[in-house]
Amino acid sequence: MTNTTTAPAHDRQAAPAPLPSPDFLDLPRLISLMTGAEKHAPAAHSTLDALWVLYNRVLRVTPDTVDEPGRDRFLLSKGHGPMAYYAVLAAHGFFDEGLLPGFGSYDSPLGHHPDRLLVPGAEIGSGSLGHGLPLAVGTVLGLRAQGLTDPRVWVLIGDAELDEGSNHEAIAHAGPAGLDQLHTLVIDNASATHGWPGGIASRFASAGWDAVTVDGRDHEALYEAFTTPHPGRPLAVVARVEPKN
């Protein structure tokens, strides 16, 4: 007897049809497919341009290489407002855009915080703040221990997420350890309660990182910052976007 039960959405991982070249102008349509009581819409849109430039021009990872040891890793630490992330992943074919309308529903793999065991292409599950950067440090250490010095590891955090002490443990270790495979992208929408006197980049720089601050809506500036050489030191890119409030 044929079992005709429909598989849950997250079991349907068939490769999507070949996509036309991903187009930034397509992202608003993809995001609009995600509906429901999403609580972090400003947070979602703050990351849109930086994510786009990373996935479109910087990261060496595709749906075909998501399991390759030598791939670049992108860790979305700030799991709040993942709509931009999901839209960018869908635009690049990591999963079919048909999953987007189910956003947050029981049978959808796409939650209001992403889960690496459910979302194709997601390197970590996140939502609780302050976990991604330590995990990224460990990812670099693990790659390095296996002689994989080529893959680059990127982690995205928010300026308010930077308040979490675990990040400072990671920042303080990664600089002196010379983890030049490590890259932190800080989306700064001025949402940290007490702010960062002296600027966010200075926190990284004083710990031995290379750090640059750019306009988080300027794709060329982002690209230039993302690809700045930083031999022997980890790199932090602070992308300023319009204040949350």
Added chain:
Amino acid sequence: MDTMRDRFISTASQLLDEEPRLAVVLADISADGFAPARRAHPDRVINVGIREQLLVGAGAGMALTGMRPIVHTFASFLVERPFEQVKLDFGHQGVGGILVSAAGSYDWPAGGFTHMAPGDVALLDTLDGWTVHVPGHPDEAEALLREAVTGDDRVYVRLSLQENRVARPVSGGSGFSVVREGRRGTVIAVGPLLDNVLAATEGLDVTVLYATTVRPFDAVGVRRAAGAAATADVVVVEPYLAGTSSAAAGEALRDLPHRVLGLGVGRAELRRYGQMEDHVTAHGLDPQGLRERITGFLRP
């Protein structure tokens, strides 16, 4: 004689030579002991400094790349301080690793309560999928560690300065072993408390089980020890928070009318210094204290 922690350092250092996937992540504790291994394997012996959230997160990050991390510090700083990292960075990310703690519940009483973690196993009990080893001898610690290194799962190895005189053969997969058989009840001795339990039950008609791997809890072994009797009386003697395994014992005996007595470290903070033996006695885990409570519990 080396301590369990000494043996952990020597064994893990040797395993680093043999297992290319193995890494040791430290937060200054035991860093001196691992210095030779770190010189030999600078990319696989990592000391992150006194940063326990990073310690656990970095270990889990290494696991995400396919490494087998051993993450080590004192129990208070390994399980309690970064508990959310243990929960999310290993459990929620779906990766494995080996947490190896030292100092346990009362190993350094002169150091006070800040360095005691009687609640560590109870905390891990709130999470899914952790195997918990509580060796009672350095030889057992070595055997359980060697076994853990070959796997991919989440393992906690709880090391202590308290130990039994003689090592026993152990394997995480073999369940509790029968040390003595009797009819009035079953006493489960966890790890380093076996000697005290054997002394406490001398001449009593009870079965004594020895447990070095407490999670998963050997329900089949406990049910077998309870035998064909219509009722069962079971005492669990643990070197950490009293009652930690009582729910597991009750579950093992759910098809029998049963009583379970959980003995271990008291919940109230014992605000005293002194020696380990003082604290063992204060918690009633010395032979005399155990005997009084076990005989008081068992039916004639």
